[in-house]
Amino acid sequence: MELNQLNMPLLEKLFSASITFREVPTEKLGELGRSVMEMLGVAPYFPIPLYVLHTCNRVEVYAWDVPQPIVHAVLSRYGGYADRVVVRRGTEAALHLLEVAAGLDSMLIGETDILGQMEEAFDSQVKSHVTRDLLKVVVERAIRFGKMVRTNTNISRGPRGLGSLSIIYVKETMGDLSNLSIGIIGAGSVGQGLAKELKDEGARRIYILNRTFEKAKEIAERIGATAMPLNRESIDECLKKCDVVFATATSFEPIIKEVPPNHKVRLIVDLGVPMNVSNNLPVKVVRLDDLKPIADRYNSERLQEIQKVKAMALEEVENIERALARRAVEIELGEYMRLVALISQEEGRRAGANASLAANSAAKRAVLPLIEALKKHAESGNIETVMQILNDAKRLMKIPQASTS
Template sequence: MHPIEPYIRFFTGNSTVAHLFQVTAGLDSIAIGETQILGQVSQALDIALQCDSARHVLASLFRAAIHAGKRVQNETEIGRRPVSISSIAVQLAETTLGTLTDKQILVIGAGKMGGYAITSLREHGAQQITLANRTYQRATEMAAKYGGVALPFENMPDGLKEADVVFTSTAALQPILQQDLIGKIMSRRPHRPLTLIDLAVPRNVETRVRGIANVQLFDMDDLQRFVGISDNGSHQNITYAKSIVAEEVADYEKLLRVIPFIGELHKKVEQIRQFEVARTLRHLSDPDPEVLEQIDLLSRALVRKILHEPTMHLRTETNQETLNDYVDILSRLFDLSEPEPDLSLKKVAI
């Protein structure tokens, strides 16, 4: 078995849709209602569209998931009081150590997670924050933006020697805080406790450091236990958010059934457009290339305008009986055979 397999979940069919919607709405996160994921899903769709790797069904799936996530944000208290992994980590530190006002804090990693951590630390009264990053310029920029002192990455052991709490969130594939390093650090400060909070996946901190005296390590699994079944305010909010997601999933499943038919309708009309444009051009002798381009653009614009209303009715109709009537009428008018919808959505790894 490949080492990464235990961390992969596989979904097929409608369960794929439900999972994506729950993730995008922040309901599958350690921090219930986390808003960062919605932005990440939106960014993923933008990149896929730019690379032409998200065709009609996949693009519509992600747009529907984003819509569901925005509804949860706008219509529930979860969205009005968003949390993040970083803010939960700071809460854990405060619960474990008490006030952070007098603590020396080292943040390793100047990515978004590090920025969120510093912001939350400031909100909880932390005053003494040092930021270390492999790219020192990035560390100085973030320290200036969020507050704190930048530390060259090669001087990280000095920061560790002075720290009471360390937050790590780098993209390193191997642990950067290993047992040997932390052991040497603690030998210089044997009576001063050190708390390490690892926010990275894969881990930034070697789990064996838990065996070092006066060192306590918290990772993402510990954060999950700390949160427990937290509902970010009330169980009622979670229930309502889940009902929104279920409603959006049902709407998308209806759309999924009609997407193949919409595709056939557009394909048929496009064939008609191409045939009529070609027939018109045969009657023109030596037409100007610009004229040819304008004829093509005009014909495409007409097709879009003509198909816009029926397509929107097909996409937005919520009554299944009415939708069936629409499909039947358009099938007869355009001599279409309704294709069987593919609901399998292929096996997807998350």
């Protein structure tokens, strides 16, 4: 079935605004990311849920049931590049998010870094109550889909992310990793993946720098590396000790602004979000664009998997609509059950204190079969009818007045 043939009344409320390495140079994405990420500071007070995804290759905003003034507010965050933002709605936005999670929209098709970055953003924004309600269901399902695709297809066969490509670049440029001292700045999902892969590829001397020293220590102990705090002094020390330094931190200001006069470092790989390394340093700095020729080599091997993943994504869009229908009914039923509890408590009070608990239990038992039936009807595509039934039932329900005695 074609996308435009699908009837998805709930997913039609999904909105996305996206700008990627295809629309603007990667160094500009960092500037845009700063502006868009500032929305998270006020997002808990927004009337709508948001999910913001900022990586080295994209700056995207997903929102639910968006009024036009909010659309303008979101697009204004992209500043002078607002005319390059790709706006999607409904099933098109859902399909795009699924393809992002599957790695189809990445520089390296099928890369896995994006999945870790999506999970980190999701966990943080759910905790701060930014990503919530039905939007939470959509993002959660997309992350689950990304994992399923990589298990059931060969879309990620070979190098697994930009970290893998950068390791290939270093090996092709500088030779055997076992002869090199290597530093990693940042212990997020990209930094952790790099550390493990470097160890597996034969690196013997690895230094891990992170703002949270305990996290750096935990990873270092796991792979036999050396943990260091992340500050100006330790960065200088790393540049003096290491032949190669990978910068993978999330920081809106460059972390490596200069190199000390007696530095040992010969190559710095910048995988940060946004760029971690200043321009015009006296050593070679590898940017994302430098990795594209290597990505293209492996992308050609993965082309045959793309159509398979796209077909799976189209099917998953329908699954998401069903999950949304179930969740929407659950939310509405929560309010309905609150009203049932009020009535049962009042009836129990009238019958005597000992009868209150029994009345509440009996009411729930009587309503539960109806609840499950309504959820199944919603999942079958009858969400609008089910919601109308619930609204009618609440309107007809006689709510007891609070006792004045």
